[in-house]
Amino acid sequence: MGTPTADLVSETRAERERLAGLFGDLTPEQWDAASLCDGWRVREVVAHMTMPFRTKPLKVMGGLVRARFSFNRYADRDARSAAAAMSEAELVGLLRRNIDHPWQPPGGGQAGALSHDVIHGLDVTEPLGLPPAPVERLALVLGSTQPRQLKYFGVDLSGTRLTAADSGVSIGDGPDVVEMTSKEMLLVVTGRRRLGELPKTR
Structure with missing residues (x-):
């Protein structure tokens, strides 16, 4: 039996809140540090995490067309553009304002939303030596693999x-x-x- 959706929603909210707190305390040097995502600094990872809160379906479709329907290429362009256009405070503020956002990745459901935040959270916290998500939350993500x-x-x-x-x-x-x-x-x-x-x- 899978994890109830209400529990996944609660864990997703808790992880966004946890990460917003950590990101809000980062130094300028940490924002520019390399993440675990190849070619992305911490700021690009955080910008990518806010993509669901910044983009509408039509904008995504247009971006995919320009990226020749490669989601990875589109996501890379979007992250770099947002990271260059927004300040650290704006990125953290956007994440804070959307802690309760109902976004779910296509075909991924609520488990996919939690996985997105936990995995990209690790992309930041691991190289910076910051705490990862709680073990119980990591286990939920692993269980949906x-x-x-x-x-x-x-x-x-x-x-x-x-x-x-x-x-x-x-x-x-x-x-x-x-x-x-x-x-x-x-x-x-x-x-x-x-x-x-x-x-x-x-």
């Missing part, structure tokens, strides 16, 4: 099963067991960290 998402991030778990020691969540069904934390597992399944960097245990 589907094979198509692993493929999207270029992650191959053939022959491997990942197990989170702090939450009990497992992904994969191979004979080789890799034990790690929930945070490490989310970094692996989203392609932020290579599986080979971690030791394997039976």
